[in-house]
Amino acid sequence: MAIIVQRPKLKWWENLYLPGLISGMRVTLGHFFAILLRKKKVTMQYPEEKWDAHLPDHYRGAPALVTDDQGRERCVACQLCEFICPPRAITIKPEEIPAEDKWAKVEKRPRAFEIDMIRCIYCGLCEEVCPEQAIFLRKDYAITGTSRAEMVHDKKRLYEIGGVRTGLVNKWNELK
């Protein structure tokens, strides 16, 4: 259904645009002179100063894998993040957990887990789709490298960024 938007009826002096232009210019020039007279500072001296302290909780930085308070890698290689990833940045190769492993009952884990950070668009769908609370977008935003290969985060690097996360659902406890 089409919605008809009522446009505001402008007065004749508003139609001239000059008053709007002048009031805008006044703000700009106000900042200009404040900075010129060193009364105010708007530039952050990156990288000496960083955004880190100002980042909101919902900030979406580099995706990373986490281990839980029992030291278990949360990811079970279900490949749902690989499926949902819009730029296809994620590649997972699953493997079976050997019978002698402490977490053999989980049966499956990633043998390789790679996120191509050149492709990643930081959308957060991987975190949203994960049924195991294994992948989270952290606050790391300065992802750089000098080669394409360096920009591919492997499993080891992903766990480094992710670290330990506590307070997650304990789905694979003994009672289950």
Added chain:
Amino acid sequence: MSEVKPDLVDVQIDGVWHQFPKGTRLIEACRQAGAEVPHYCYHPKLTSPGNCRMCLVETGMPPRPAPGAEPPQPDESGHLPISWIPRPVIACANTVAPNMGIRTTGAITEGCREGVMEFLLANHPLDCPICDQAGECTLQEYSVEHGKGESRFREKKVKKPKNVEVGPRVRLDDERCIMCSRCIRFTDEIADDPVLGFTDRGSHTVLTVYPGRELANNYSLNTVDICPVGALTSNDFRFQMRVWFMRETNTIDVNCATGCNITVYSRQNKIYRVVPRQNNDVNSDWMPDSHRLNFHWIDGESRLAEPMVKENGGHRVASWAEALAKTADKLASLSGAEIAVIASARMTNEELFLVNRLVKQIGAGHVEVVPRLGEADGYLISADRNPNTNGVKLVLGIESPGSGLEGVKSGIEEGRIKAVLCLQENLVEDGGFSPELLGKLDFLLATYPLANPTTGLADVVLPGACWAEKSGTMINVAGRLQRLNKAVEGPGQTREPWEIVRDLIQALGGGNGIYSVTELFNQLASEVPEFKGLSWGQIGDLGISLIDTGETIPAIEREKQRKAAGLIVG
């Protein structure tokens, strides 16, 4: 009652009247009417024990008048009114009756489904993220349609054995099992190896293998296909790939003359699994494990990917043009009687058709194929392990394939045959040609997907695509023409065998402009009388009966008997 044919009965499904033959199961009648009834234990190829209770539907019959009361009168459409029965019945094991009414929706039916789903999920481990069945699991599908979305079960779930090896190829997870008994019935009724069964009672019931036995018969992986949940999974496919990533290609199996219809699952040019595809005239719903698992060599180490020519005792990579030109030069210097062409009964009709042209063009004195004979297993494996022996007879015109091989061998021995074109065959290992014998040849051309002793001896080696990398048609043991479809691309410079033969013909000066396998099929159809009037599209996914060979497939014959006896729907 409206006028009906004697063997048809009127049935009302969801308010619409339909006609079905007597003896039709309610579930099949509903399916044909477009109202799919959810089910777990019912399988058209197995008997119906009716133990999952998922297919409960509400039914009704015309009311029976009390003594002395007026009998019900038909309405203007000729049907009697239906009085609905408050107790639901299972749709899988009951048959239609005249003037019957079925409701596949409504409070009773839907309430039953929700109740059954809640019971099934009460003890379910909900480990979909690690379960191989996820994505093709009926428990998942029906819980979306009929589930509650949350569990009211607050007690501890029953613990059952997990990750149990019930056989060399099948893994069992008892917590996922929903006791449908499909696998038990399959091993009992189809595979004649009844090793599975239920033990214990109530919610502690577990599927187990008989003590001291294992599910090891050559049809065991079919239980994985028919398992509606992830209780039985394939060791070979375990954790290899999630099913939603894979592309499905309908093609046929080439490990024996039965030509089981299969679906190849691949992702990013790699085949992950092969499963049987229903064709009631060829393989029903089944296929042997030995054939199903024979695909891992396709992306193996020993695949040939480049044309090669022999120089100074070793092979070096060459371009197609160079390899073909070298072959053409050599053949031009020999007379036709000095050349033998060994084709393969694993080639498609189209390839054999071009081989026939090549043979005529060079006037080759000998043309033969390598026979492969084994033992029939009395189910789906044919004694003839070549998939297209009937095609060889029909298209290449060899009366009894394989009978002339000894003649070729003695010809080489005596020096009458100086060159052999070995197309898609392994002469040393399968044809019984000794390396010393082949060493006497002036020239040996070998095309094959894999490096083998024959290609090791060959002067020119051409990489030919394997069965999963080519399209074409084959004729199975019962004379059915079936289509092979390309599932993946061959590695490197591989070409499909029909392209190789076409290029050889062109290199020898016989120009022809064939650029697709369908075009080639049309030429074949116009020249070989049995194929007259056929088109590529006409063959379809299930194939068509082309010739009568008088041979039958034992498993299919038994299924027909079981269907005639009313044991199964078929």
